[in-house]
Amino acid sequence: MSRFIRSGLRPLSAVLTMGGVVGSAHAEPGAANRVAQDVTSPADGTDDSRGIQAKGVEQIHVIGHPFNTMHASNDMGRMPQDVMHTAQTIDVIPRELIKQQNAKSLEEALKNVPGITSSVGEGAGGMSGDQFLIRGFPAQNDIYEDGLRDFGVYTRDSFFQDSVNVIKGPSSEVFGNGTTGGAINIITKTPTLKDHYGADFSGGSGNFYRGTVDVNKRIGNTSAFRLEGMGNSNDVVGRDYAYSHRWGIAPSIAFGIGTKTTVVLQVMHQTSRNVPDYGVPVVKGHPITEQSSLGVRRGNWYGKTQDHDNSDDTMETLRLKHVFNRHFTFHNDLRFGEYSRDFAASTPQCVNASCSEMQIYNPGYKKVDPAAGVGLNGGPMPYKQSSWSFQDVASLQADFNTGFLRHQVVTGFDMEYVQDSRRQYAYDAVGAHRAIPWQNTYHPQRDDYGYATCRADSGNCWKNTNYSLGRPDSRGYGFDTGLFLYDQIWFTKWLSAKGGLRWDRWQTMYRTWGADGQESAAARGPLGKAPSAALDYHDTKGVINPTASLLITPNSWQTFYFTYASSTTPMGMYVTNGALPIRPVNGQVATQPERSQLYEVGSKMSLLHDRLGATISLFRLDKSNALTTDPVAGQVLATGVKERNQGLELSLGGMILPGWNVTATYALYDPRVMSGPNHGRNIQYVPHNQATLWSAYEAFPGKLWNFTIGGGLTWRQGVYLDLANTAKVPANVEFDSYISHRINRHWVVSLNAYNLSNRLNYNSLFTNRVTPAPGRAFLGRLSMDY
Numbered sequence: 001m002s003r004f005i006r007s008g009l010r011p012l013s014a015v016l017t018m019g020g021v022v023g024s025a026h027a028e029p030g031a032a033n034r035v036a037q038d039v040t041s042p043a044d045g046t047d048d049s050r051g052i053q054a055k056g057v058e059q060i061h062v063i064g065h066p067f068n069t070m071h072a073s074n075d076m077g078r079m080p081q082d083v084m085h086t087a088q089t090i091d092v093i094p095r096e097l098i099k100q101q102n103a104k105s106l107e108e109a110l111k112n113v114p115g116i117t118s119s120v121g122e123g124a125g126g127m128s129g130d131q132f133l134i135r136g137f138p139a140q141n142d143i144y145e146d147g148l149r150d151f152g153v154y155t156r157d158s159f160f161q162d163s164v165n166v167i168k169g170p171s172s173e174v175f176g177n178g179t180t181g182g183a184i185n186i187i188t189k190t191p192t193l194k195d196h197y198g199a200d201f202s203g204g205s206g207n208f209y210r211g212t213v214d215v216n217k218r219i220g221n222t223s224a225f226r227l228e229g230m231g232n233s234n235d236v237v238g239r240d241y242a243y244s245h246r247w248g249i250a251p252s253i254a255f256g257i258g259t260k261t262t263v264v265l266q267v268m269h270q271t272s273r274n275v276p277d278y279g280v281p282v283v284k285g286h287p288i289t290e291q292s293s294l295g296v297r298r299g300n301w302y303g304k305t306q307d308h309d310n311s312d313d314t315m316e317t318l319r320l321k322h323v324f325n326r327h328f329t330f331h332n333d334l335r336f337g338e339y340s341r342d343f344a345a346s347t348p349q350c351v352n353a354s355c356s357e358m359q360i361y362n363p364g365y366k367k368v369d370p371a372a373g374v375g376l377n378g379g380p381m382p383y384k385q386s387s388w389s390f391q392d393v394a395s396l397q398a399d400f401n402t403g404f405l406r407h408q409v410v411t412g413f414d415m416e417y418v419q420d421s422r423r424q425y426a427y428d429a430v431g432a433h434r435a436i437p438w439q440n441t442y443h444p445q446r447d448d449y450g451y452a453t454c455r456a457d458s459g460n461c462w463k464n465t466n467y468s469l470g471r472p473d474s475r476g477y478g479f480d481t482g483l484f485l486y487d488q489i490w491f492t493k494w495l496s497a498k499g500g501l502r503w504d505r506w507q508t509m510y511r512t513w514g515a516d517g518q519e520s521a522a523a524r525g526p527l528g529k530a531p532s533a534a535l536d537y538h539d540t541k542g543v544i545n546p547t548a549s550l551l552i553t554p555n556s557w558q559t560f561y562f563t564y565a566s567s568t569t570p571m572g573m574y575v576t577n578g579a580l581p582i583r584p585v586n587g588q589v590a591t592q593p594e595r596s597q598l599y600e601v602g603s604k605m606s607l608l609h610d611r612l613g614a615t616i617s618l619f620r621l622d623k624s625n626a627l628t629t630d631p632v633a634g635q636v637l638a639t640g641v642k643e644r645n646q647g648l649e650l651s652l653g654g655m656i657l658p659g660w661n662v663t664a665t666y667a668l669y670d671p672r673v674m675s676g677p678n679h680g681r682n683i684q685y686v687p688h689n690q691a692t693l694w695s696a697y698e699a700f701p702g703k704l705w706n707f708t709i710g711g712g713l714t715w716r717q718g719v720y721l722d723l724a725n726t727a728k729v730p731a732n733v734e735f736d737s738y739i740s741h742r743i744n745r746h747w748v749v750s751l752n753a754y755n756l757s758n759r760l761n762y763n764s765l766f767t768n769r770v771t772p773a774p775g776r777a778f779l780g781r782l783s784m785d786y
Helices: 002-007 095-101 106-112
Strands: 013-017 059-063 090-093 116-119 132-134 143-145 161-168 182-188 196-204 208-218 224-235 243-255 261-275 280-283 308-323 328-344 373-376 383-402 405-427 453-455 473-490 495-513 535-555 558-569 594-607 612-624 627-629 636-638 643-657 660-673 689-699 707-716 732-742 747-754 762-766 769-772 777-785
Touching: 090 106, 095 106, 095 161, 095 689, 095 707, 095 732, 106 161, 106 182, 106 689, 132 182
Parallel strands: 116 762, 143 182
Antiparallel strands: 013 059, 090 161, 116 132, 161 182, 196 208, 196 777, 208 224, 224 243, 243 261, 261 308, 280 769, 308 328, 328 383, 383 405, 405 453, 405 473, 473 495, 495 535, 535 558, 558 594, 594 612, 612 643, 627 636, 643 660, 660 689, 689 707, 707 732, 732 747, 747 777, 762 769
8 A cells, every 4th residue: 555655646545524525536435444544635735625515424535546537526516426426428637647748738638538629710700729629519618617617718728727527418407508519627726724835847849938836825724725826938849930928827715624614716817928820721622731742841830920819818716615414515606707819810721723723733833922822811800809707606405315215406596697899900901902911832931921900990901801790899798597407316226317407598699880991781781781880689598408317326336327418509609709609691690509419328437446447438419500610701600400429438547557557548439410411421520530548657666766657649530621521631640658757755857758750630620721730849847746
């Protein structure tokens, strides 16, 4: 036992609490007596107190191996059961895996989850930042922190993240609108009663420099303060000019830790100053960097000097938990968010004869001539954005019996409001009325053919600009009120059923105004108003989403389940993330929501005395009225098309032998369009096969010459970029490695290597362009922990 503890790969160890599961630890029901004599806390002091359920009776709870996530908490009152006893596929990225991989962002952490791909995003709204798809369906509006929605559009750093849960499939009873493919829930770091002082510094390829601090200080018998900080600066290995500079701070304070009433106040702020990378164009169905006859460098960046993505994002969160008695527990989570963004990017695409004919049919043509280059389509247009949001979720958990039946009822309300204001700009006309000058395909020069931004209603800018609604200024809001109720009933100790529903009513409004310039009649809106008049678009709808599950738990180490779940994604609700939430189509406002249904059967197991966890699931996910994005105009359209994805998912995580941890996943998908002109074709961006593997072994723990060595593989089969299946991006294959040495109990030095084969992979995908992933990179890190 002592060898396990020295190695840092903790075996079963008990934590003495006042009931409940401790944070993101891994509790094993019924196993307390087996190891009750080994009472310890996590080595890094992150024995998170949020999950403590003070029932008034002291209980021993067991923490399994950290890579076995079957007993990880979902960390919110609306999902009281752990991962193993929740009837849905949940992939957990534990903090130990984030540390070993030195994942610096949410996107890097999600590489461990099958079925997640990144989308560039489009439109005058400049949808970049974290734009994920889960099981092939957009999830950019389904990112949560501690169960509350994060409305911001930015690249989320990992400095304040403890772990990440990906809850696959519709989850409207928990999260409300959205969650077609699933929800990404970030579990944040919060204060504990154990003093802790940590810092680390990383440096390496691509002018990478990063420093973080983590200070936790106990300030009373039941209160503590914690401060997380981060500074990060890096270029992108293998890509010209793109870079990211960001810093962040996340203070938090907690009162009543370990008591019946716990209050946690958190603030998270992140400032980013980036140059966005909108990738390379797709020509004749393939990225131009894949066509060896053209000889286009992987590093070619087709932007301009004025391209930038500057964002400031702040969230204030107040979480309250009160345990009345062993029957009733109340949660209330409140968040305010403020987001600002100043954005301009050049989107490359081949136009007319510039790439498609001259370069493909005459590959030897390499004349340095802007007319024989990559066209920059002028979108997304520059804009400045200011947004704010409010969300409050209150829930009551009731545990009681009716006769021989045991119940766990969760009920409550969810209210969220988000408002967004924008001022859109345009580019001065250059040459033959091009919004942005073309780039040379082989030798792009970001300083060539300079241009300037200007207000969209100032002369030449306006007449050479095509706006989604013909207006440079806009304001919109989304307001959602939801009520939820579900009950899990145990008929016997091993058989239970869960059923419930959620009712939502949302209101959305989008207004554009300004610019009395030249405008086509089609852009004047369904009412044919004059360009100088404001155009308003409204939508109000109510919807009910039911859910039902059956769980069989024959013993303490396995669960079998079947679940049905549904969700609804409204048009116009997500005003911060997109060019135009509500738009006219053929003179009418298209506002019908997406609807989705999930059918899933699976099994979850915790093996080898909780050292190893395994899951298997079969699912079918149907979606109607699927949304799509116009690759040129960037407008989000409701197509009315039905889509379906079905498949198999497997996962394995834990400790195989003493000191040897492993995490492995595999997904097999059959994604199809079920109606419309592309009936029978593959859904874009969804691979048929995808797999991940990470493993590390600690040798000679406790010795002066100790070391940990590991590595992994990430593989995603090639995917189609359009619903017609005429464009395709090749497979992603990435090999990473890791080695570390513990100098003493406080200091660790490590080295991570990424994309060892220097393969040309593509991380961000869109219909007519893709973004090359970073090349081979090495990062060294020095960590301090007191």
